Amino acid sequence: xxxxxxxxxxxxxxxxxxxxxxxxxxxxxxxxxxxxxxxxxxxxxxxxxxxxxxxxxxxxxxxxxxxxxxxxxxxxxxxxxxxxxxxxxxxxxxxxxxxxxxxxxxxxxxxxxxxxxxxxxxxxxxxxxxxxxxxxxxxxxxxxxxxxxxxxxxxxxxxxxxxxxxx
DNA sequence: CCCTGATTCGC
DNA sequence: GCGAATCAGG
Numbered sequence: 282x283x284x285x286x287x288x289x290x291x292x293x294x295x296x297x298x299x300x301x302x303x304x305x306x307x308x309x310x311x312x313x314x315x316x317x318x319x320x321x322x323x324x325x326x327x328x329x330x331x332x333x334x335x336x337x338x339x340x341x342x343x344x345x346x347x348x349x350x351x352x353x354x355x356x357x358x359x360x361x362x363x364x365x366x367x368x369x370x371x372x373x374x375x376x377x378x379x380x381x382x383x384x385x386x387x388x389x390x391x392x393x394x395x396x397x398x399x400x401x402x403x404x405x406x407x408x409x410x411x412x413x414x415x416x417x418x419x420x421x422x423x424x425x426x427x428x429x430x431x432x433x434x435x436x437x438x439x440x441x442x443x444x445x446x447x448x
Numbered sequence: 449c450c451c452t453g454a455t456t457c458g459c
Numbered sequence: 460g461c462g463a464a465t466c467a468g469g
Binding site: 301302303314318319321322327 | 451452453454455
């Protein structure tokens with residue numbers, strides 16, 4: 282593989298977006314992370330925006346349990362009062378996506394419980410290591426992935442689906 | 449050990 | 460210019 286203008290451009294883009302050298306190498310294909318790093322240096326764009334700068338942006342605890350607050354019958358004197366409309370299942374305001382989904386920087390993680398129809402559900406990490414989570418970035422309405430992962434997810438498919446039907 | 453980027457240096 | 464090997468760090 283050689284560094285075509287196209288590949289260099291993609292390299293610059295991904296690098297500026299904060300992807301690691303190995304990630305970029307995998308994305309480009311045909312090169313190692315060393316090659317990527319070497320190229321990055323040769324291009325003189327060593328420093329970059331601190332994308333993964335967020336050390337611990339609050340992964341958000343999976344919320345153990347709403348703690349079913351059973352309405353205990355109240356008692357007044359000898360009288361047992363009927364339970365007052367035990368809130369069946371407090372809808373839980375659940376931070377509306379409009380707020381939570383605002384251009385979440387890469388690396389912002391969320392659990393499966395945080396996924397909404399607007400969050401990217403691209404799996405990240407190793408389930409066996411306890412660092413498994415989902416991308417969580419904003420995804421276009423109706424799509425399961427953010428723009429970045431959608432590209433990864435669908436590119437191969439597009440290639441495969443290349444129409445072969447003549448006319 | 450896994451990973452990261454930085455540097456070196458033979459090609 | 461390229462990138463594997465290596466280094467230094469988390």
